Amino acid sequence: MSVLASPLAVLELACAGLSAMILVGYLALHPPLVRATKLWLLLGLGVFPIGAAFAGNVQGFEATKKRSFCGSCHVMALHQRDSDDPTSGSLAARHARNAMFGDVNCYVCHADYGMFGTVVTKAGGMRHVWLYLTEYRNTSLAEAKKTIRLRAPEQMNGNCMECHSTLDTVWLRVPDHKAALDDVRVGRVSCASEGCHGFAHPFFRPPGESTSG
Amino acid sequence: MTKRRWLDVACVGALAALALMTWQIFDPSVWPVMVAMSLGQVLGTVSLAAFAYVVVVDFRGQLRAGRESFGKKHEGDSQSATDKPPIPPLTSGPQSGS
Numbered sequence: 001m002s003v004l005a006s007p008l009a010v011l012e013l014a015c016a017g018l019s020a021m022i023l024v025g026y027l028a029l030h031p032p033l034v035r036a037t038k039l040w041l042l043l044g045l046g047v048f049p050i051g052a053a054f055a056g057n058v059q060g061f062e063a064t065k066k067r068s069f070c071g072s073c074h075v076m077a078l079h080q081r082d083s084d085d086p087t088s089g090s091l092a093a094r095h096a097r098n099a100m101f102g103d104v105n106c107y108v109c110h111a112d113y114g115m116f117g118t119v120v121t122k123a124g125g126m127r128h129v130w131l132y133l134t135e136y137r138n139t140s141l142a143e144a145k146k147t148i149r150l151r152a153p154e155q156m157n158g159n160c161m162e163c164h165s166t167l168d169t170v171w172l173r174v175p176d177h178k179a180a181l182d183d184v185r186v187g188r189v190s191c192a193s194e195g196c197h198g199f200a201h202p203f204f205r206p207p208g209e210s211t212s213g
Numbered sequence: 214m215t216k217r218r219w220l221d222v223a224c225v226g227a228l229a230a231l232a233l234m235t236w237q238i239f240d241p242s243v244w245p246v247m248v249a250m251s252l253g254q255v256l257g258t259v260s261l262a263a264f265a266y267v268v269v270v271d272f273r274g275q276l277r278a279g280r281e282s283f284g285k286k287h288e289g290d291s292q293s294a295t296d297k298p299p300i301p302p303l304t305s306g307p308q309s310g311s
Contacts, residue, residue: 009238016231023224033216038268041220045227045264049234049257056234060250063241072242129247 008062012055019048064125065107067096073128075136075144079106079201091192091200100163109159109200145204154187161185216267223263230257 004010022044031037063069071080082088083096083105096105112120136144150156164171166185171177176196183189192200214222233253237245 012238013235016235020228020231023228027221027224030217033220033267033271038271041224041264045223045261049227049231049261052231052234053254053257056237056249056253060237060241060246063237063246066241069241069243069246129243 006059006062008055008059012052012059015048015052015055019044019052022048061122064122065104067103067106070106073132073136075132075139075141075148078141078203082201082203090202091197109156111159113159113162148204153190157184157187157189157191160191164191216271219263219267223260223267226256226260226263230254230260 022040026037026041026044067080067083070076079092082090083093085093086097088094092105092109095101095109096103098105101108107121110121111117112124114120136148139147166172166177166181172181177184180189180196184191189196191197230253233256234249237249239245
């Protein structure tokens with residue numbers, strides 16, 4: 001990955017580099033604490049690090065949307081591998097091949113929307129970290145398949161409907177859509193179910209649930 | 214701890230914070246990103262606070278020194294004022310030209 005591809009990464013590196021030069025210079029030379037020294041230190045300890053932190057935060061938040069970030073916890077390795085696979089026919093992989101989702105397909109499908117959607121999603125992410133630390137850190141993939149579940153599966157249709165509004169005439173022309181319209185809208189029938197579009201992650205179904213679709 | 218030592222600690226802390234914050238660019242996985250956004254920023258903020266503390270202490274020291282030197286000067290002025298001979302009272306001497 002080229003770090004120079006992102007302007008934020010470049011900005012952060014530039015700020016950090018300038019700050020480091022000032023700080024190392026101060027530590028090496030130890031000039032007297034006159035006004036000029038204080039101004040240099042204000043740049044090295046305040047202005048440039050704050051710039052680096054700002055750019056780094058935005059860069060970090062963007063990084064948390066990427067599939068590679070989600071897949072960096074071992075229990076999500078199969079999900080990442082499936083979405084990376086150009087031959088996979090799973091719902092998740094098919095969306096990953098769509099430019100609207102691309103390498104942020106986990107985030108786009110699982111994020112909360114609305115005014116505080118990003119904040120709620122990040123808070124949910126912190127919950128994932130907590131659960132990973134306390135429960136799943138040493139869990140094998142086989143075990144994870146049995147235990148990892150969506151917290152609110154009935155809300156997932158809402159995320160599908162962010163793009164597939166259920167109002168489009170072409171969409172409504174499909175008899176199954178028309179028949180299940182109300183159930184789909186309230187989440188009683190999942191779009192990503194066996195009888196409809198198939199599970200989003202069919203390889204990750206616990207024993208007893210069908211993996212077809 | 215001396216002011217210089219405070220500044221040394223602040224500089225080393227800030228360098229560590231910068232290292233933690235830039236680590237996430239090269240390895241944007243869970244731990245580097247979380248460490249950058251938590252520990253890195255806390256360390257950087259503490260370093261800046263240490264610098265601000267030194268500046269405030271230094272400024273107060275300068276103020277105190279200035280006040281003391283002003284006080285001494287003022288004391289000296291008033292002392293020299295008391296050493297001066299008293300101004301002689303106006304006397305009604307012979308008016309010249311009368």
